[in-house]
Each structure stands twice: as C-alpha cells, then as structure tokens.
Amino acid sequence: MKFKNIAAAAAIAWGSVASAAAYAETEITWWHAMGGQLGETVNQIAADFNASQNDYKITPVYKGGYEETLTAGIASFRAGEQPNILQVFDAGAATVIAAKGAVLPVQDLLNENGGNFDINDYIAGVRYFYADANGKMIGMPFNSSTPVLYYNEEALKKAGVTAPKTWEEFETKTGPALKAAGYVPLSQSHLPWIFTENFFSRHDLQFASDNNGYDSTNVEIKVNHPAIKDHFTALKKWKDEGIFGFYGASWGDNQKPFAEGKVAMWLGSSGSFGGLLQTAEFPFSSAMLPYWEKVTKSPKQTFIGGAALFAMSGKSDAENKATAEFFKYLTSATAQYDWHKATGYVPITEAAYELAKKDGHYDRFPAAETGIKQLSLPAGEWTKGYRMGFYVQIRDVMNREYGRILSGEADAEEAFKNIEEEANKLLSRFADTTS
C-alpha cells in the first residue's frame, strides 16, 4: 500500500501548511444526522463555538439519516479517515461501544483535558444510557429526547377532553370524543422507539436478558411479552375503529397530518418541538407518554432517545484536546439552554435545566418541559436503557412486523414471535462478531 502512504504523507504536508496559515487553529470535524431546522441549529452551535475562541475550529457535516451517519462513520474508521466526533443514535450505541478501541470514552477524554467530569452534573435520565457496564460514560448525550404526546389544543377543546394520562382513558374517552369532533384522534412516528422500547421503560418491564443487555453481548430480547402484545392488539383495534391513524414508517409521514391539523394528537419526540413551532398553525401543547393502568399503577421514567456524540480514537492529542474543549463548550449551561430552546431536546445537565427554569422558559412554553419532567420521573429497575447489537436491523424487523399487524396481515401473537426469533438470531450473530 505504497500509494496510500504517499497520499497520507501528502495530506499531512498539506494539512500542516494549511493550519500554519490559519493562525495554527486545530481543526476538527463533526459528522451529524441533524437535518432541516435541527441542522441549522447545529451549524449555529458550531459557528458560536468557533467565534468564542481562536484555537480550535469545528466543521459539522450533515451525513443524512442516523443510520447513514453511523455507517459512514464506521466505513471511514476502517479506512482511517474518521471524523473527530461522530453522532451515533440510540440504536447504534451497542455497535460503537462494543467495538472497544473505536472511541475514546468521553469521561476519560474530559478528565485528561482538565474538565473535571462528574456524572452527577448530568440529569438522572441521561446518565447511563451511553455508559458502559461499570457506569463510565462513553458517549456524550447530545440531542436527548424522549417520546411525548403533542396535542392540538383547539381540537381537544372542541371535543371537550384533556390529554389522556392512560391508554384506558384514551380508549374509552379521549379517542371517541376526538373522533366525534371530526379528527383522527392519534398518530405516532416511531413504533419501535415509542411503543416498544419506551413501552418497556414506562411500565418497568425487562426488555432484554443480562441487565437489558448492558452486561454481556450474549443477550436475548424479551420483547415477546403479554403486555405489549395486548397493546398492539389494541392499536389494531383502534385503527379499525378510526381512533388511531397510521400513515407509514417514516417519521414525517405521521407528523405531517398532525401539523396539518387532521390528526388531533401525535406521539413524537420532545426534540420535535422546535420544528412544530414552525410548521403547526394552531396552538399545541404536550403531555407525558400515556401508560396502561392495567399493567402498572406507578408509571416510571422513559429512556432517552436521540443520539450521543462519540469521540473517535486514532486522532492526535491536539485534536482530542480540541474535541474535549468543544464538549466542554457544548455542555455549558448556556449552550445547553440555547439548544434546548431552539429544538426542544432536553438539556442534559442540571445546571442548564435550572437556567431554563430561572429564565422563565417553561412559563412561556409549558410544553417544552414535558420531556425533561418525564425523564425525571422515578426510575425503575428497567429504565436505564438497553444495549443490543445489530439493533438497527432489529428495529427494521419490528417496523416490518408492526406494519403487518396494522394492515391485518398478522396478529400480535405471530408478529411478536417473529420479532423475538429474528432479533435473537441477529443478537447471536452480533455476539459472534465481537468474539
């Protein structure tokens, strides 16, 4: 591979010339998956960081969806051209964390670069999702979201109901009333995330063996549970009765009819808040994710979703320092508050949350606080998160089988049996890739 060496040498030479010219700034790159309005906010953060000092320069690059960003990051790592920072979403966390040596744990990185890292600075709900089995934080939770119920205030007023707390209430009261008022009562945007992963967390049910997968890669999924099968049987019934609408597997398919005012309530991400402010032409607010009273009387907190920033290994100390500086900047209370305000993603530190409260943000937008309140609910045994490999494919399997349930091709019994079998096969394949 002589050619490669020459190319690399040339790149290094060019790089040193370029950086010498630019006041010896250390340049780092950040690959992310934030499109649209979120992408603009990311660009703003980067621009602000660059303007705040003269030593480092960060360039964010939009790489497409979450899955594409992860794949691009992996391929570039294999080729030795990885970015300094890679945004990895919840479902990809296991892949990155299982590959020991691919990333620098953010906890170590910050400690080595003079940022006194204390995991207790972070709000309870986000501390351990991206941590290893020993509780060391590996990825920096960045856009942390949680599923919340958005509702069209006009629609609920017209129907004379309030946002449902439980699914029983929705089934017997809210749903039929909204339907009578001429709306499609409910839609949602991510069946695996909202109605599976967070279903298990909200009802404090075990999602996978070995401590939800955190303790080992020899893990088995416990998705085939009577409670969730009942839930999906109910969903299909609701769809047939016209109190639940399903418009496709992509996020926008289901958010659009809500933003258009056709659907009265929509289960989306707390991070959808900023986008909805721009697109919805009616007053809306949000409430916590409903739960089944018949399953639990004391609902628990939900997992964080969204994504984390991972510092890729194989970079020079100077660049790692720049990455650490950027992380410090990003976790500062003001930066977190700005991000929270613009997007609706939850602030990840206690300090930022306090700042938002003090600034009166939640007096102006009560809906913006729902997500963080939900993440701060009492924790249960199974609310820390989950860690499973090839989880992107497992989600694809779920999406497929849920599609079959909702179109009447399969009943919940058959669908969940398929998910369990295929997911366990994938998990065992993943376990063998790491051995």
Place this chain on the structure above:
Amino acid sequence: MTDMTSENPVILSSKEKPKAKKLKLSSIIDHSILIIGSLFMLMPVLMAFTTSTHDHVTIHKEGLMLSIGDQFAENYGAAMFEKGGFTETVDGLTMLMNSLILGIGFAVGKIVISVLAAYAIVYFRLKFATLAFWIIFTTLLLPLEVRILPSYEVVHSFGLSNTYTGLILPLIASATGTFYFRQFFMSVPDELVEAAKIDGAGPFKFLIDILVPISKTMVAAIFIIMFVFGWNQYLWPALITTDETMFTIIRGIRQIILAYAEGNNIPEHGQAMALAVIAVLPPVLIVVFFQSWFVKGLVESEK
C-alpha cells in the same frame, strides 16, 4: 439511423385511395394510442415542471399543479443559487458542475481506456489474449451495487473519497465500453490494416490516424450513453461524497427525500420539483438533440 417517416407519397397514394375510409379509422386509433403513450411518458415530468412554478404552501395544500404559477423565478433561483449546508458552498449550480464533471469524466475515461484495451485485444497477437479477454469481460458479471461495500473501503483507503477520481474510477471498472469497441473493431475491414502496414504505419499511427477517425460516430454515440449513465449515478455518489461541495445533483435529490421523510420542516415542494427538473434537463436535452447518435449508441452498445 434512418428516419422512420421516410414517406413515399407517390407509391402510397396509389394504394391509399381504394380503402381510404378504413385507413382513416385505423390511423385515428393509431394516433390515439401514440398520443396516450406520449402523455403517459410526458405527464409526470411536465407536472413536476408546472408544480415547480408554485409556492410551497399552495403545493402543500393542493398537491401537484397543472397550471403555471408565478413562482418560477423564485423557485428556480433558490434551487440554483441558494447556498445550503454549513459551509454554505453547495448550491444547485455547484451540484450541476459536479454532475457535469462526473458525466464527462466518466464518459471520456471509459472511452479512452476501452478504445485502448479493445485495440490491444483485436489488433495484436497477444500471448495472453484469451486470458485478458476473460479478465476484462468477467467484470460484466458484477454491477457496482453488489460489490459496493468493499469498493467503498478501497476508495477510502487510497484517500480518494470526496475526489472526482474516487467518484469516477470505480464506475469505469467494467467492460461495457471495451466490449462495444471490440465488436466495432472486429467489423473494420482487415484491408485497412494491411494498407497501413504497407505504407509503413506503426500501431500508434494506425490507431490515431485511421482507426480513431473512422470510429468518430461510434465514439459520439457511446459518449452520449455513457454521459447519461454517469450523470444519473445515485448510490455510489451518495456513499463516496461526504463533502457537500462534492455533491452531484442526483445526490441532492436524495437530500430532498430525506427532508421529506424527517418531516421537521414544511418540505419546499416547489424548490424540490425545480431541482428535479434541473437534474433531468441536461441529459434529456442531449438525448433529444443528438437523438440519432443516442439511438445508435444504445442499439450498438447493448448488443
């Protein structure tokens, strides 16, 4: 290619008269079928164009439009010149340039290496001729799509991602062009080489002075096919270009659908349709204007 409407009024008119009525009815049916067929082909793109002249709120509410709106300048201006992304350097114009470089680079590169390779195979007594032939033609077996992951790694490991070289070379690595020129050279009369040899022309001189000039039409024809093929590449550019300034216009189309699927903003339907129209215009114009070369290239190259 001869034009298909080579009418011969003298002969036909004598035949037409006795059954003029019958012919008339059947020709009405023929024309109706052809008009319906033409509309079927034309409508989707035509409606993309008319839709692209409306503002996105109208489109959002009323769907595809058949009338011409008043937002032509705004939407096309935005699609062509509005800069997006962090670096604020990628606009429709940049993407068009990249597509142009990919299309032309691919076509020229492919033609040059295939003419050379086909020349070597056809005109030289080569020890490993059969082996070389099979090494080259086995590549017909395996489209880039099925070996895309390792190809991606190879290009990456040479540091060629986000370069035109990395974009173009792996696409060239197939034998379609070579196969085509081999067939063509085989049909060139042997007398030409013999005459050239008698005149004392060496292999280089024969190639440049005789073979290339007589291949001109063929080269033009294959150029059009290859240009369209290169311009329309989708998966490969989507994987290998991560730097926004390297995006091709077809890669830009992918960003539209992603924005559509994410649903965070009201999709800019008008601009999206404008970009789609801009993306199809150059190859369509080339195919329409150089129709006879294009048809020749297609029919010959696929044989």
Place this chain on the structure above:
Amino acid sequence: MKRANFSNPWMPLLFLLPQLSIIAIFFYYPAVQAMQSSFYLEDPFGFGSTFVGLRNYVETLLSDQYRKAAIFTVVFTFLVSFFSLSISLLLAYKADKVLRGGSTYKTLLMWVYAVAPPVAGLLGVMYFDQSFGLFTYFVADFGWDFKLGVDYYDTATAMVVVAVWKQVPVNFIFFLSGLQSIPKSINEAALIDNNSGFSRFWTITFPLLAPTAFFLLIINITYALFDTFGIIDMLVKAVPANNPMTLVYKVYLDGFRGNDLGGSSAQSVLLMILVLILTVFQFRLIERRIHYT
C-alpha cells in the same frame, strides 16, 4: 480474430494497462474481499472477525425474509418486463406504422431514458402520496384506499408503475429499430394477402421481432434487478419497514444500514451467481444472433 495483426510484444500490454489496473483495483480486489468476508462474521469497525464457514449462506437461504425478497424480486422482474415490453412493443409498432408525426412520437417516447431512476422515484412519491397524490386521488373514486408505504401491495404497485415508466423508452427504441430493419417488401407482400392488421402483426411481424424481444428480456431482467435501486429507495423513503424490496436493495440494507458485513457479502455472492447464469444465457443468445444476421 483479425488476420492482420501487429506483433509488437510490449505495446498491447501498454494499451491494456489502464483498463487492467483499474479493473484489478476497483473490481477484482473488492469482489474477492466480498467473497472472503462472506465466510466471516466481522465486527463492523474491523477489530475482529470470526470464521464461520457457510453459516452466512445457510442463514440467508433459510431466512423467510430472504425468501420473501427473492419471490418479490421474481414477481417484480416479471411484471416490469412484461408491462414495459408490451407497452413499448405496441407503441413501436404504431409509431412505425403511422405516416405522419412518427419522428415527433419517437422523440416523445424515448426522452425519459435520460431521467435518473431516483428522480423517477421522487416523481412517484409525489404521484402516489397518501394525502395529495394525483394517483391516490384518482383511485379513491373507485374505492381504492391507496396507501404508499403502509400497504405492501400498494407500495409494490407504485414500484412497478414507476419502474415500467422508466424502462419503456429503451424497449421502444430497440423494438422500433427492429421493426425498421424488417424489409418493406415483406409488409407489402402481407398487405396484398389482405390480412387484417392484427393477424398480420402476429403472423409476420412478431416472429421477425422475436430475437429482439428475447434479447430485450435479458436487458429488462438486469434492469429490474439492479437499476431500480434508486426508484425503490425513494419510494420507501429510506425506511424498509413492511415494504416490498428487491434482493439488491436487501444487500444494501443489511450491509450499509445494518452493518452486517458477512451476511450482506454472502447475499452479494449469491447475486453474483445469479448474474453469472444470466450472462451465460445472454452470451449464448448473442452468439446465436450474430450467427443469424
């Protein structure tokens, strides 16, 4: 081979060098890698891999989903080939027949060749959209509640329609050039026999076009297998879910989206074998064509 050859020993190698080196680096090396990794389970980041023998192949072939994708691919290929071949044959026959406007029709019917598959897919998304799609609107009058991306068969319908639309021009051009190469005297002789247009087509013209049609069938199969990627990716909006998919799309999904290198490579190798069979078939067909003409 040519009779009159040059016999310079090194020059042909020089001419072959660019082609051979590009093929070696960007074709053979990746292809061999794909074959090799089909026998391994590999950590996506490349830290470790385990030799698993034929496990990837066995699991692929035993998987219900692979079988489902294979069946869809066959049905999809058949439908796309059938409809695009018959529509373009009809159009080519009529375009060859009409006395006026032939060249205008020809242009109108062929230019879509230059439209990129993903753009065709994007137009499809707009046409078949659940809330404002023109097609959705139209079929709703007939009681068809068309749901792109939700209903498996509706999505499959959209894929077939868009793929056919995109493929008509190629078939049209080949059929037309085939029709034009039929000597006029044959048609005139048939006219004198005073057959009806319909039976004249089936007894005289169609048999003469049969070689073209056979050859086009291969072209269409290859198209439906590989070149429809952009159309499918757009129509499912990059989320596979309960949507139909072709085998090539599955290679991409498992390898690129799911990072299962071993499984995806095994699928690639299976596709290579399929293409090998098709190509052998094609070569034999071409030989026969050359023999006849």
